[in-house]
Each structure stands twice: as structure tokens, then as C-alpha cells.
Amino acid sequence: xxxxxxxHRRKARSRAARRxxxxxxxxxLAALTAGALALPGLxxxxxxxxxxxRIGADYNFSRYSEHKLPSSKVAVGSERGRxxxxxxxxxxxxxxxxxxxxxxxxVHETMSGASPWYVIPGDDGKPVQVMTGATxxxxxxxxxxxxxxxxxxxxxxxxGGVSFEKDYFAINGGLGxxxxxxxxxxxxxxxxxxxxxxxxPVDTAEYPLRPDHEKKQTYSAFLGLSQVLRRNAAMQSTLTxxxxxxxxxxxxxxxxxxxxxxxxxxxxxxxxxxxLSRYRHHFSSMNASFHADYQFYWDDWNxxxxxxxxxxxxxxxxxxxxxxxxxxxSQGKADFYAAYYDQARADGLYSSDYRLSPYGAIxxxxxxxxxxxxxxxxxxxxxxxxxxxxxxSYAMQKVSTPNPGLVNFDLFSVGLTTRF
Amino acid sequence: MQARKLGFKAMGSxxxxxxxxxxxxxxxxxxxxxxxxxxxLERKYSRYLDDSLASRINASAGDPNGIELDEETAxxxxxxxxxxxxxxGLFDITSGVLRRAWDFRSGRLPAPGEIxxxxxxxxxxxxxxxxxxxxxxxxxxxxxxxxxxxxxAADRVAALCRELGLRHGLVDLGGDIAAIGPHPDGSPWxxxxxxxxxxxxxxxxxxxxxxxxxxxxDYERCLVVDGKRYAHILNPKTGWxxxxxxxxxxxxxHCLIAGTASTIAMLKGACGGPAWLDRLGLPNLRIDAEGALxxxxxxPLRRRPAPPxxxxxxxxxxx
Numbered sequence: 001x002x003x004x005x006x007x008h009r010r011k012a013r014s015r016a017a018r019r020x021x022x023x024x025x026x027x028x029l030a031a032l033t034a035g036a037l038a039l040p041g042l043x044x045x046x047x048x049x050x051x052x053x054r055i056g057a058d059y060n061f062s063r064y065s066e067h068k069l070p071s072s073k074v075a076v077g078s079e080r081g082r083x084x085x086x087x088x089x090x091x092x093x094x095x096x097x098x099x100x101x102x103x104x105x106x107v108h109e110t111m112s113g114a115s116p117w118y119v120i121p122g123d124d125g126k127p128v129q130v131m132t133g134a135t136x137x138x139x140x141x142x143x144x145x146x147x148x149x150x151x152x153x154x155x156x157x158x159x160g161g162v163s164f165e166k167d168y169f170a171i172n173g174g175l176g177x178x179x180x181x182x183x184x185x186x187x188x189x190x191x192x193x194x195x196x197x198x199x200x201p202v203d204t205a206e207y208p209l210r211p212d213h214e215k216k217q218t219y220s221a222f223l224g225l226s227q228v229l230r231r232n233a234a235m236q237s238t239l240t241x242x243x244x245x246x247x248x249x250x251x252x253x254x255x256x257x258x259x260x261x262x263x264x265x266x267x268x269x270x271x272x273x274x275x276l277s278r279y280r281h282h283f284s285s286m287n288a289s290f291h292a293d294y295q296f297y298w299d300d301w302n303x304x305x306x307x308x309x310x311x312x313x314x315x316x317x318x319x320x321x322x323x324x325x326x327x328x329x330s331q332g333k334a335d336f337y338a339a340y341y342d343q344a345r346a347d348g349l350y351s352s353d354y355r356l357s358p359y360g361a362i363x364x365x366x367x368x369x370x371x372x373x374x375x376x377x378x379x380x381x382x383x384x385x386x387x388x389x390x391x392x393s394y395a396m397q398k399v400s401t402p403n404p405g406l407v408n409f410d411l412f413s414v415g416l417t418t419r420f
Numbered sequence: 421m422q423a424r425k426l427g428f429k430a431m432g433s434x435x436x437x438x439x440x441x442x443x444x445x446x447x448x449x450x451x452x453x454x455x456x457x458x459x460x461l462e463r464k465y466s467r468y469l470d471d472s473l474a475s476r477i478n479a480s481a482g483d484p485n486g487i488e489l490d491e492e493t494a495x496x497x498x499x500x501x502x503x504x505x506x507x508x509g510l511f512d513i514t515s516g517v518l519r520r521a522w523d524f525r526s527g528r529l530p531a532p533g534e535i536x537x538x539x540x541x542x543x544x545x546x547x548x549x550x551x552x553x554x555x556x557x558x559x560x561x562x563x564x565x566x567x568x569x570x571x572x573a574a575d576r577v578a579a580l581c582r583e584l585g586l587r588h589g590l591v592d593l594g595g596d597i598a599a600i601g602p603h604p605d606g607s608p609w610x611x612x613x614x615x616x617x618x619x620x621x622x623x624x625x626x627x628x629x630x631x632x633x634x635x636x637x638d639y640e641r642c643l644v645v646d647g648k649r650y651a652h653i654l655n656p657k658t659g660w661x662x663x664x665x666x667x668x669x670x671x672x673x674h675c676l677i678a679g680t681a682s683t684i685a686m687l688k689g690a691c692g693g694p695a696w697l698d699r700l701g702l703p704n705l706r707i708d709a710e711g712a713l714x715x716x717x718x719x720p721l722r723r724r725p726a727p728p729x730x731x732x733x734x735x736x737x738x739x
Contacts, residue, residue, distance in 0.1 A: 376701070
């Protein structure tokens with residue numbers, strides 16, 4: 001080895017040793033910080049309300065892949081592969097005045113694959129799925145700009161956004177407010193939202209059942225109450241109402257009615273109600289939190305649904321967190337839904353969409369998070385994997401004819417967040 | 421809104437509360453709550469009060485059954501354990517017993533053998549701490565919360581003021597400082613740092629809008645024998661006062677962390693302290709025995725020039 005090479009190696013080694021020492025040192029700051037935050041009253045907004053903490057950037061990448069349908073559930077000769085979606089989410093927020101923050105969210109998705117088109121009776125009488133012939137490739141971009149104003153015991157926010165797709169354009173806006181009462185032990189929140197969508201389906205010449213141009217509007221309102229119950233337990237309850245009006249059908253789906261495919265056709269009005277209740281309990285002896293959520297859903301198409309979710313937030317070591325969770329979902333069918341129709345309906349409403357069918361779903365997720373400091377910034381990196389399985393047999397009620405298009409999927413996400 | 425100030429004495433130090441409050445009544449309400457909280461902590465952790473929890477803990481020394489501690493004290497002990505670990509055993513709340521040998525008012529050094537006699541009573545590793553149960557195994561052992569409870573109190577009072585709806589203010593407990601929030605126009609507080617040899621004059625000024633600042637120095641209480649200074653900060657491993665640095669100031673997300681870091685740097689001394697602080701990555705200012713300033717918070721013109729054989733260390737960006 002030449003003298004220069006030895007010198008170079010020695011330098012590299014001492015650099016590595018210095019970096020290691022620096023990392024250990026950062027860890028000791030992290031340890032002291034964790035210890036300080038465990039003290040009563042100090043975990044509060046010591047820096048959180050300082051202006052500087054409100055500048056942050058988040059990036060998240062998700063890959064959503066639907067499992068292939070088994071050949072027993074698709075019509076002979078039909079595509080079995082389904083949707084894959086890659087999603088990039090970016091968020092940046094910063095204060096522009098003492099009590100005023102703005103945030104920008106950008107979402108970009110690329111989708112490809114086939115989707116359920118309509119259902120036909122199979123050879124053995126069980127329904128089988130016909131998938132859309134050609135695989136589609138599409139992109140969607142969402143932009144959302146939000147402004148938030150902080151008062152001493154309240155927050156107000158306003159947002160506006162647009163969503164673009166080849167065959168879709170939507171513009172939306174929202175107003176929100178939050179009020180802290182009872183020495184911050186009670187928080188009331190409420191909001192209003194509106195979305196105006198226009199739908200211009202593609203390939204209408206080849207698929208004459210698709211409409212050329214349609215519109216819909218969605219209005220929503222919610223009211224929420226959070227209450228700290230004890231020092232280590234809290235609960236939240238939120239009631240959301242949504243009204244959909246206009247073209248609420250799916251232009252890319254059909255329903256088989258007395259042997260003939262007709263366009264998916266749903267009512268042009270839909271009232272939806274969701275009541276979500278969440279409970280959080282912190283176990284300081286285990287350095288962990290337990291989360292339990294239940295949601296009841298009802299709409300005037302007569303779908304009733306229940307969601308139960310349990311999660312365990314386990315803090316490990318100094319800067320690591322593991323979050324396993326499970327969710328169970330069960331819904332009843334919409335009044336006018338059928339896998340296919342042996343008789344025409346007087347109201348002319350038809351849909352074989354699996355999302356309106358009776359089914360249950362089980363999903364589980366594992367998420368890992370770690371905090372670290374580098375380049376003078378605090379970071380949070382996360383990774384999660386979720387598997388979702390749905391089936392007629394998972395429903396609370398007995399389902400005699402499950403929809404063959406019920407979806408199973410995997411969802412992988414990686415994320416990186418920093419605060420300045 | 422105007423800045424209102426209250427000066428008072430607590431925990432053996434002159435204290436100041438600077439609050440931007442809407443009204444005099446609002447100011448008084450918050451100031452009263454802050455003083456009550458300070459009084460609570462002093463009653464609980466002062467070793468000078470016989471009925472304090474600290475005195476009861478120390479009275480339990482030698483009792484194999486030990487004592488059960490409340491949540492707040494348990495978290496303070498956990499924190500002391502962490503600081504002990506992270507400082508390689510230098511930050512040690514059992515070292516207060518060494519003051520029996522070091523009487524900083526007497527003007528005399530400990531008699532030979534006096535320190536050695538106390539050393540079996542010093543050492544965090546000797547105590548048995550299993551939340552919430554504490555055993556001080558040897559009679560005469562002591563825990564001294566004085567090394568960090570004032571910093572904790574500054575953070576607590578700042579948090580309390582925020583809970584009471586105040587956004588803009590500063591808590592100064594004898595130089596242990598926690599910001600409630602910046603001035604109403606968003607501008608930071610200017611905190612003066614004292615010169616260790618002229619404690620009434622500021623040597624540098626630091627901008628603070630969140631978190632805290634703390635200073636450890638050899639000027640607070642010291643002993644001068646034959647022209648040599650013996651500072652009140654004692655090394656638990658030798659039983660002797662630290663020397664080398666005259667003072668260390670650190671800014672951090674909490675005054676408690678700033679105070680722990682500045683104490684550890686003082687204990688590590690002139691050789692180890694500055695390098696340890698640089699690696700820790702917290703904004704800091706240290707003043708050595710000759711009065712030379714160094715560290716990221718030192719005013720640029722008065723910073724000690726880098727020795728010619730070594731390039732200047734990279735200064736972490738403050739903030």
C-alpha cells in the first residue's frame with residue numbers, strides 16, 4: 001500500500017469514528033429529550049407552538065396492488081389481473097404570519113390494470129366476473145391548498161383544491177373550526193366541505209353505454225367532540241353527514257339485466273351518515289398506547305356498515321415505534337344491488353358493483369416508525385404493510401350470493417417527515 | 421398587550437416572570453399560579469426543608485424497605501438515571517453528600533480522609549431504583565434534586581403559563597430560563613449571558629423564542645484557597661471540584677435539557693466538555709478559565725481564534 005493510500009484510509013477511518021461518535025451523541029440528546037418529555041407537563045407544546053415547529057415537509061410513497069382474481073370467479077377468457085396504483089404524496093406547511101400557516105398537498109397517482117365490469121351467471125350457476133377488456137393506464141393529480149389561523153383557544157381553516165384525471169375534473173373547498181374548552185380537556189370541531197366534479201368518460205364510441213359528460217356535487221358537514229377522560233385516556237366522537245347529488249353511477253360498469261348488459265344506474269341523490277367513536281388509552285408502565293375505534297355507517301340506499309379497529313402503539317428503545325393493527329368491516333347491500341338481474345326493475349336502478357354488495361372484510365397492518373436527527377433536522381421515517389381480504393363469508397349476516405369481484409389487496413407505504 | 425414583569429425570590433435565586441398579558445388582572449392570575457407551582461416544587465424537593473419529600477427520601481437511606489415515590493418524582497429519577505448514563509457517570513444526583521466535606525463558606529479545604537470517608541455514599545449505581553420503589557441502601561446516602569429541579573421548574577412554569585392561555589413570555593429562575601413564547605410580534609427574547617468573573621455584566625446575548633437556556637458556572641458559589649478557585653460543581657468520581665471551564669451556557673428544547681448538558685460539560689472540563697457539546701449538537705457558549713469564549717453562541721468577534729495547527733470546528737447552526 002502506498003503512503004498516500006494509507007493516509008487516505010486512516011483519514012476515512014477517523015472520519016467514520018467521528019461520525020459514529022456524533023451519532024452516539026445525538027442519541028444521548030434523544031435519550032435526554034425522551035426523559036424530559038416523560039416529566040409531567042413537559043410533553044406539552046414546549047416547542048410545538050413555537051413558530052419554527054410549524055414548518056414541515058412530508059413525503060409518502062404507497063404501492064397498492066390488488067390480488068389477481070381466482071379463475072373460478074372470472075368469466076372464461078376474461079382478464080384476471082386487477083388494479084395497481086403507485087401514489088406519491090407530498091406535503092409542505094409553513095407559517096406566513098405569526099398565527100397563520102399555509103400548507104400545500106400534492107398527490108400524484110398512476111394506475112394501471114383491469115377492473116370489474118359486470119357479472120354474469122357462471123356454468124354452475126354461481127356468478128362470475130367479467131373484467132374490462134383493455135387494461136387502463138391513467139394518472140391523477142390532486143392539489144390542495146390550506147390556510148390555518150391559530151387563536152388562543154381556537155383554530156380556523158379554509159382549503160381549496162383541484163383534482164385532474166384524463167376523464168375527471170373536480171374542484172373542492174372546505175371550512176373548518178376547532179375550539180378548546182375546559183382547560184383543553186375538551187375540543188369541539190366542525191367543518192363543511194363541497195366538491196364539484198365533472199366526468200367525461202373515455203372511449204365512448206367503442207362503449208356506447210358510457211355517458212359522454214356528467215356532473216355531480218358532494219356536500220359534507222361534520223361535528224366532532226374530543227374529551228380527555230383521565231391523564232392517560234381520551235375519546236373522540238365524530239358525526240359526518242354527506243349529500244351526493246347528480247351522476248352517482250360508475251360510467252365504467254354495467255349490470256346484466258335479463259341477459260342484457262345495461263349501464264350502471266344509481267339514484268341521483270344519496271344521503272350518508274357516519275358516526276365514528278375512538279378511544280385511546282396510554283399505558284405508561286409499558287410505554288404503549290391502545291387505540292379502539294368503531295364506526296357506524298348508514299345511507300339512504302340502505303347500506304348499513306360497521307367498522308371495528310384495534311391498534312397497539314408500542315414505543316421501543318428510544319426512537320422506535322411499532323404499530324400492529326387489525327380491522328373488521330361488514331356491510332349490507334344497497335336496495336337496488338344484485339349480482340345480475342333476472343327481472344327488470346320498475347325504478348330502472350341497476351348496479352353489480354361489489355362495493356354495493358353485502359360482504360365483510362378483514363385487514364391487518366404493521367407499521368414501524370423511527371425518529372432520527374441528521375443535517376440538523378429531526379426526521380420521522382415510517383414503513384407499513386397492510387393486507388386486506390374481503391369475502392361474503394366474512395359478513396356479519398349470511399350472504400347467499402357473494403359478488404365475485406370482491407377485492408383483496410396489499411398496500412405498502414414508506415414515508416419521511418421532517419420539521420424545521 | 422404589554423409586557424409585565426414580576427420579580428421575586430424562589431429556590432434560593434432571584435427570579436423574574438415576563439408576561440405579555442391582556443390585563444393586569446390576567447397577569448396577576450397567571451403570576452399567582454406560577455408562584456404557587458414554584459412553591460409546590462420547592463416544598464417538595466428542597467433538601468433544606470425537613471418535611472420535604474427530598475428530606476423524607478434521604479431519611480429513608482439505610483432502610484432496606486426504601487420508599488415509594490409519586491409519578492412526578494419517579495420521572496425525575498428516571499431522568500437523572502438517563503443523564504447519569506449519558507454522561508458516563510458524571511451527572512450523579514447522589515454526589516450532594518460530598519458537600520459535607522466541602523463547605524464553600526468556610527474558606528478551608530476538606531481535611532485529609534474526609535472525602536474518602538464519604539465516597540462509599542456516592543454513586544447512582546449503588547441505589548436500587550425500580551419505579552416506583554426506591555432504596556438507598558446505605559445510611560447517610562442522599563439524593564440531591566437541586567442540580568436539576570430549578571431547570572425543571574422553569575419548564576413547568578412555562579408550560580403552566582401556556583396552559584393558562586399565555587403565548588408570549590419568559591420565565592427566568594436565577595438564570596435557568598424557559599420561553600413561554602416569543603414577543604407578540606414574533607421577535608425573540610434577548611437573553612444576556614453573564615461573565616463568570618463579573619457576574620453583573622452580560623458578555624453575550626442569545627435569541628430565544630422557544631425552549632430554554634441554562635448556564636452552569638463556577639461563579640455561583642466557590643472557595644478560593646491560596647489563589648486557587650474551587651467551584652461548587654463536584655466530580656462524583658474524585659470528590660473534588662471541577663476545573664477548566666468557568667461557565668457553560670446551552671440552549672435546548674427544554675431548560676431541563678439545557679441545564680443537564682451545561683452541567684455535564686462543566687464536569688467534563690476544558691478538554692472533554694467543548695468537544696462533547698459540539699457533538700451533542702445543541703447551541704452553546706463556553707468560557708474557559710482565562711475568560712476566552714468559544715462555541716456556536718459566542719459573539720463572532722470575541723470567539724477564540726482557532727489554533728493554527730487545526731482547522732476551525734464546524735459550528736452547528738444554532739436554533
